[in-house]
Amino acid sequence: MPASNSTSLYDQLVRVTHVYLGPAADRFIARQVQNHLNKPPDQLSKEDLRRLIDWIQVAVSLLTEDSEIVEEYAAQLSKLAQSDGTSKKSR
Amino acid sequence: MKTDKWSSYPTRHAMRALGILVFTYVILIFALPANSQVTRQYHLSGLEYHVLLFAVVLPSLAVWFTAFYSYSKLYQYARSIPKAPEGSDFKRLADGCTWLAWSLPAPAIISLLLFAVANTHQGFRGTAIIVVNYVSLLMPLIGFSLIGGAARSLVGRAKVHFKPSSIRAVVLFFVTVGVLYCYLSFRHLDLGSLGTTHNPYHLPVWLAVLTIIIPYLYAWFVGLLAAYEITVYSKQVRGLLYRQPLQMLVGGLVMVVVSSIVLEYINAVEPRVGHLVLNLKLLLTLAFRIAGGLGFALIAVGARRLKKIEEV
Secondary structure (H helix, E strand, O other), X not given: OOOOOOOOHHHHHHHHHHHHXXXXXXXXXXXXXXXXXXXXXXXOOHHHHHHHHHHHHHHHHOOOOXXXXXXXXXXXXXXXXXXXXXXXXXX | OHHHHHHHHHHHHHHXXXXXXXXXXXXXXXXXXXXXXXXXXXXXXXXXXXXXHHHHHHHHHHHHHHHHHHHHHHHHHHHHOOOOOOHHHHHHHHHHHHHHHHOOHHHHHHHHHHHHHHHHOHHHHHHHHHHHHHHHHHHHHHHHHHHHHHHHHHHHHHOOOOOHHHHHHHHHHHHHHHHHHHHHHHOOOOOOOOOOOOOOOOOOHHHHHHHHHHHHXXXXXXXXXXXXXXXXXXXXXXXXXXXXXHHXXXXXXXXXXXXXXXXHHHHHHOOOOOOOOOOHHHHHHHHHHHHHHHHHHHHHHHHHHHHHHOOO
């Protein structure tokens, strides 16, 4: 998914998650950021991403036994971590 | 801890209500006098009659439990997403399932009581049948209407597309079901004299058509349409992991709606007589009641998994 400067990092995470969790995506990401990073979702930065993806992987593993889906989702999220120019906007 | 109490409230509330209903029902089965017609027909003693009646209703009690448990789980899920746009729709879905769940024990208890009175006062039999027929009609009607409203709202929110061919298939199915139901019902009515009450409904023909047959057709149409809309919604909504439990929930809902329709269909073919008859109708009724119970179980599992998404 191409990173857009007009979209925050949080929005991009939600957009990727939407493919897997549908209408629950926004709530899911907000909860992961708040519970595991102890910060409001709008303060999410690119430096937090690696840790957040690990937590998301753990959370999604609790929802499905299909490891392929979990890995595919994590890979999609990792692409966001590798892309640049988005974290500034997310602040 | 407060959150745990809040989220488990619907289950505790539903189980408490179910406990009271089951207790009342079982007490009534053993306490009310045995039906003399049944004891004569099957050569049973009073105790044997009560034990037989209890054995016959045992599967229904299991279905009641599943139904009450499932609507409580649906409420729990709806409560876990209070601010989400679809939260109110799932709440309405839970309301609909609550009416469908209560439509199992309520007519059963009322009919047990009223027909016990009718056994000793023959003149009361007609009133008992009329009351049981209306209670059996009204509760699913309200349930289907609520589920229909929820389905329409979910579909509208998700901008779901319907294939004209599948809509035509639903209409064709409904017309077939409706015409066959009318044919089966009208066999029991004297259409030559619209005012006569000599029919299984104990109502004038015109009143039976207006207040029983037409409302049933309406309820089934709403139920089938809701089942169709919500199925399409569950197939088109995004979210690989969200769709699986949702489809489970929807599959259960479809089973509940269809089994409810089939059960009323069976009553149209072989109208209520007010006492226990061991025949094919009873066997089919139990089979489709259990199918409905399995539907409620699927709803419960689907709702639990959806709720888990909101918890991790």
